[in-house]
Amino acid sequence: xxxxxxxxxxxxxxxxxxxxxxxxxxxxxxxxxxxxxxxxxxxxxxxxxxxxxxxxxxxxxxxxxxxxxxxxxxxxxxxxxxxxxxxxxxxxxxxxxxxxxxxxxxxxxxxxxxxxxxxxxxxxxxxxxxxxxxxxxxxxxxxxxxxxxxxxxxxxxxxxxxxxxxxxxxxxxxxxxxxxxxxxxxxxxxxxxxxxxxxxxxxxxxxxxxxxxxxxxxxxxxxxxxxxxxxxxxxxxxxxxxxxxxxxxxxxxxxxxxxxxxxxxxxxxxxxxxxxxxxxxxxxxxxxxxxxxxxxxxxxxxxxxxxxxxxxxxxxxxxxxxxxxxxxxxxxxxxxxxxxxxxxxxxxxxxxxxxxxxxxxxxxxxxxxxxxxxxxxxxxxxxxxxxxxxxxxxxxxxxxxxxxxxxxxxxxxxxxxxxxxxxxxxxxxxxxxxxxxxxxxxxxxxxxxxxxxxxxxxxxxxxxxxxxxxxxxxxxxxxxxxxxxxxxxxxxxxxxxxxxxxxxxxxxxxxxxxxxxxxxxxxxxxxxxxxxxxxxxxxxxxxxxxxxxxxxxxxxxxxxxxxxxxxxxxxxxxxxxxxxxxxxxx
Amino acid sequence: xxxxxxxxxxxxxxxxxxxxxxxxxxxxxxxxxxxxxxxxxxxxxxxxxxxxxxxxxxxxxxxxxxxxxxxxxxxxxxxxxxxxxxxxxxxxxxxxxxxxxxxxxxxxxxxxxxxxxxxxxxxxxxxxxxxxxxxxxxxxxxxxxxxxxxxxxxxxxxxxxxxxxxxxxxxxxxxxxxxxx
Numbered sequence: 001x002x003x004x005x006x007x008x009x010x011x012x013x014x015x016x017x018x019x020x021x022x023x024x025x026x027x028x029x030x031x032x033x034x035x036x037x038x039x040x041x042x043x044x045x046x047x048x049x050x051x052x053x054x055x056x057x058x059x060x061x062x063x064x065x066x067x068x069x070x071x072x073x074x075x076x077x078x079x080x081x082x083x084x085x086x087x088x089x090x091x092x093x094x095x096x097x098x099x100x101x102x103x104x105x106x107x108x109x110x111x112x113x114x115x116x117x118x119x120x121x122x123x124x125x126x127x128x129x130x131x132x133x134x135x136x137x138x139x140x141x142x143x144x145x146x147x148x149x150x151x152x153x154x155x156x157x158x159x160x161x162x163x164x165x166x167x168x169x170x171x172x173x174x175x176x177x178x179x180x181x182x183x184x185x186x187x188x189x190x191x192x193x194x195x196x197x198x199x200x201x202x203x204x205x206x207x208x209x210x211x212x213x214x215x216x217x218x219x220x221x222x223x224x225x226x227x228x229x230x231x232x233x234x235x236x237x238x239x240x241x242x243x244x245x246x247x248x249x250x251x252x253x254x255x256x257x258x259x260x261x262x263x264x265x266x267x268x269x270x271x272x273x274x275x276x277x278x279x280x281x282x283x284x285x286x287x288x289x290x291x292x293x294x295x296x297x298x299x300x301x302x303x304x305x306x307x308x309x310x311x312x313x314x315x316x317x318x319x320x321x322x323x324x325x326x327x328x329x330x331x332x333x334x335x336x337x338x339x340x341x342x343x344x345x346x347x348x349x350x351x352x353x354x355x356x357x358x359x360x361x362x363x364x365x366x367x368x369x370x371x372x373x374x375x376x377x378x379x380x381x382x383x384x385x386x387x388x389x390x391x392x393x394x395x396x397x398x399x400x401x402x403x404x405x406x407x408x409x410x411x412x413x414x415x416x417x418x419x420x421x422x423x424x425x426x427x428x429x430x431x432x433x434x435x436x437x438x439x440x441x442x443x444x445x446x447x448x449x450x451x452x453x454x455x456x457x458x459x460x461x462x463x464x465x466x467x468x469x470x471x472x473x474x475x476x477x478x479x480x481x482x483x484x485x486x487x488x489x490x491x492x493x494x495x496x497x498x499x500x501x502x503x504x505x506x507x508x509x510x511x512x513x514x515x516x517x518x519x520x521x522x523x524x525x526x527x528x529x530x531x532x533x534x535x536x537x538x539x540x541x542x543x544x545x546x547x548x549x550x551x552x553x554x555x556x557x558x559x560x561x562x563x564x565x566x567x568x569x570x571x572x573x574x575x576x577x578x579x580x581x582x583x584x585x586x
Numbered sequence: 587x588x589x590x591x592x593x594x595x596x597x598x599x600x601x602x603x604x605x606x607x608x609x610x611x612x613x614x615x616x617x618x619x620x621x622x623x624x625x626x627x628x629x630x631x632x633x634x635x636x637x638x639x640x641x642x643x644x645x646x647x648x649x650x651x652x653x654x655x656x657x658x659x660x661x662x663x664x665x666x667x668x669x670x671x672x673x674x675x676x677x678x679x680x681x682x683x684x685x686x687x688x689x690x691x692x693x694x695x696x697x698x699x700x701x702x703x704x705x706x707x708x709x710x711x712x713x714x715x716x717x718x719x720x721x722x723x724x725x726x727x728x729x730x731x732x733x734x735x736x737x738x739x740x741x742x743x744x745x746x747x748x749x750x751x752x753x754x755x756x757x758x759x760x761x762x763x764x765x766x767x
Binding site for chain 1: 627628629631632636638639641643645647648651663666668670
């Protein structure tokens, strides 16, 4: 204390004195007390500063949030919303136009806890009123058992689940479940395939893309066009019904990029209950079944002979004498018995002439070309159901002779379609696919025959439709080209069964620049009165293809040509350059 | 002074606390709304998914074909029904009459063209007709020698109304009607 006056020290002040006004005197402490006081003050200042800083930051953040960041609300809302939205447990399958072909639907599954059931018999009876198909003897015994979990039915429709709820039986429980649903039923059963009860794909595209579909949210878009599939099915079914066939297959393919717009195998089945369909119905005739296609194969042997240069369109043979090789005799079906040139041989589908032609080209040439046409190896496709062609082994000269007109080699319709596309599209083999190609996507392609041969073949195929066995396939205005093929089926006793046939037609349109290929096959057609007792391809498959083309044309936007413009080529007036001579023919 | 300040601070603190609570409850409400909306979105997406499947089911080609057959009476399109632009008849432009300029011009309300003063419809020469023309017959008989005179005479001395296009006298039904009345 320096000053004289005694300080007004409040006795209850814990340490030191109030140094407020008036500042007439100062307390100065010394020693350890002073140090303690100084330390306390420093700490207070530091703590105060820290708090001030914290409050300042809170304030600044408040200003930042409320004034500066106006767009924060949507971000917060976005962060709170569920990621990606709702999606089914298994991705959908769409057709090329986006129509749903298979989709997972949220449904209810009904299970029972038999221990909670008071009266299992009554519960079963009342359940049977609501859904008679689900209640059988097995369920009755299950409900009466001592288990604690029994499936009653899965995939309940909303109506059924409401009805079960209304029953109000204790011990029955509904549970959310997902069910695979095929809106188009049997129409695409062989393409889309089906799943088992736990939604695992086991056939068709469901099986082939199972992992993709199971994990994915993006739907799988097929190249199939629902409308094409429908009209193809309708016309094929009509042909089968008319000629009482046992089945059939049909393929529509885009010859430029290999997309399959329709792939039909009849009879079909209901993909909801594949187990109830006979195995024969589940069998995919279009990709798994192998058939002898008969004269359709003459297109390939003729193309091979022409493309190899062994034969020109001017060449001709006498087709009046059957060819005898060891115990076989090769004859013509309603032959012309005269000398014929190559266009005539092809137009009238002469076996004798084709054999002569192929023999000149040689076995190796034929094999080489069939190999390049992809007829000797299984066709690649996404579907797991792919058939292997049946080839002669060993390959003797007699095999060359029979194969040249389509016997002794069994192929899947898909293989024939793929090779035919190569024949007419300018000579390039494209990979068929069931997945929709992206716009501008180029299909892998491989040259098989020259463009010139392909054009010659188109002329020859047009001759078949205008004046040969394929006349019934001539859809007016669309310039159909194609070849019929009728083959006898192998008999179980050996040899051929002359009453059982496979009638097929491979066609394409329009002639100048083919865009779509139609292959149609009817298994075991029987002759009818309207076909004048014939059950050959010209009467069975060709008219069906004609109807298919006349319905496909407007659907796929192929411009028809007026009837007057449709010049029917005279077999003797194949354009000059095709005949190899500079003769003015036009 | 310090008391006033203290009071002010207390009021401010109370106000801020009140505001804070209000904001908190607002945020809570908004969050509840957000959750509800999110749930609604999921339900809607599920419903859309189901409806897509139903749409596809209703679009079964066989069903559409049956409906079309029953209600529309349409048949498959025939090749004759398809026409190309190239086969349409020619337009005036194809003969050098530019209509494009007119088409771009501002359309103005057309007035009815006024008849110029003293304008008379030009009478056309009557086509030589094998049919006897009743009113013209006496004139022809009267002035047989000159064909020109016959025409002028017809044009000038026309009590009978003439068809301006053919030059033939119009049927006299109107006068007949008057006479009858």
